Amino acid sequence: MKDLILARWNDILNILENEHGISHIMIHTWIEPLNVYSVEDNKVYFTLDEKYGQRGIEFLKKKLFDIYLETVLRELFQNDSIQVIFTLQSVMKEEEKQPTYTEDYNEAISKSNLRPDYTFENFIVGESNKHAHATCLAVADSPGQDKFNPLFLYGESGLGKTHLMQSIAHYILQHNSNMKVLYVSSNQFTNEIIEAIAKKTTEEFRNKYRKVDVLLIDDIQYLIGKDATQNEFFDTFNALHDEGKQIILSSDKPPKEIKTLDVRYRSRFEWGVPIDIHAPDYETRMAILKNKAEIKGLKNISEPIFEYIAKNITYNVRELEGALNKLSIYSELGHIKITEDLAKNILKDLISKDEKVTITPDLIINTVSEHLNISVNDIISTKRSQDIATARQISMYLCRKYTDKGLKSIGDSFGGKDHSTVHSNIQKVEEKIDKDPEFAEMVDVIIKKLNPQK
Ligand SMILES: Nc1ncnc2c1ncn2[C@@H]1O[C@H](COP(=O)(O)OP(=O)(O)OP(=O)(O)O)[C@@H](O)[C@H]1O
Helix, strand or coil: HHHHHHHHHHHHHHHHCCCCCCHHHHHHHHCCEEEEEEECEEEEEEECCEEEEEEEHHHHHHHHHHHHHHHHHHCCCCCCCCCCEEEEEEHHHHHHCCCCCHHHHHHHHHHCCCCCCCCCCHCCCCCCCCCHHHHHHHHHHHCCCHCCEEEEEEECCCHHHHHHHHHHHHHHHHHHCCCCEEEEEEHHHHHHHHHHCCCCCCHHHHHHHHHCCCCECCCEEEEEECHHHHHHHCCCCCCHHHHHCCEEECCCCCCCHHHCCCHHHHHHHCCCCCEECCCCCHHHHHHHHHHHHCCCCCCCCCHHHHHHHHHCCCCCCHHHHHHHHHHHHHHHHHHCCHHHHHHHHHHHHHHHCCCCCCHHHHHHHHHHHHHHHCHHHCCCCCCCHHHHHHHHHHHHHHHHHCCCCCHHHHHHHHCCCCCCHHHEEEHHHHHHHHHHHHHHHHHHHHHHHHCCCC
């Protein structure tokens, strides 16, 4: 729960100020500096810096800040047993027990197919992923709750879906290494089914998957659409869900956009709210780079080099990491100091590949075509069927929004449509975005694929 409180700390401060009327100054001086030290048996220990002394603790209690915090935490986490305890840092330090992960835990992570480094501790939280992170923490803290079962994480490649889903698994095992947690890629799941069918061992396959407490399947889009695997998967899904076991899935798109997913099954993926992860902003990229450099023991990377990478690799965290790996290989091989110029030279292939692409009507039409599975020819044709017209309207809307083309010029890119048609199509999309959140989300996913830099 400690991580959950940290993730919601700003919300907690806002509630104290806005709903309980504690003045901004009091919050800033007394509550903000509190440190969530630990949580044991619903007791939340907040520590205060030594400089405030015991009188500081007495002041906090006199102002009833422990009661206020307790009320907010109880409400936020729907748990009436939560108790807030204020103490000085030194008092806790004396009693501090370093968390030591047992052999059982280490064995459990290997049995569960987890990478040891994909933990919450190593995951950098920023604007782009804070919602996904908070949801994953909530699931980790109480797996199997209907609200997030299944937990469906989606987003473009390399943005941290696998890392986050495995973090949940780690957290669960850190707190109870007896839980049966299993992570598999879609490929592995598919291969096991095929093998089980061929060897007539489907019963064993079912036993293996149906006795787990938490099942994580990565890149589910590869599993869907293959009949035998899809059916077997949904049998497993239903069996686990009926027993309140947690299912965690990842995909590159939200359920409603997985074309090959049978409609009968689509709603099941949406029982829990699908959660998306966005590309990290500049500050988050910098923080990720520094964190990865520290993990890799890369000490000689200067600030301008971090800045150079973070400015130029903007979308994919895996590529950010790739840049660091390249630098680390050079520095280890040559025992050399990496200067800024050398770094630029070493990374030139990677960076130019990732350079900002100019968004053109062609790029937009191709992206919409790929995303909605409607051919480019149909989009620029005069065909009026609903799905083709929608693809065309969205493309025109995006051209207006992300290129500097005027209505006439946009019309030309669509086989010579006149400017009033373009105008009314754009309006239709704007209206639909306002009225229909699902539609708005779909357009948003396409925009993410285009990766505009504004
Ligand atoms: N916020 C983050 N903090 C730290 N590392 C991150 C973060 N986001 C991504 N990474 C790192 O980026 C790399 C790629 O992440 P991951 O494999 O989880 O992406 P993915 O979304 O599952 O990609 P794919 O869809 O291709 O499987 C990993 O090494 C992961 O540790």
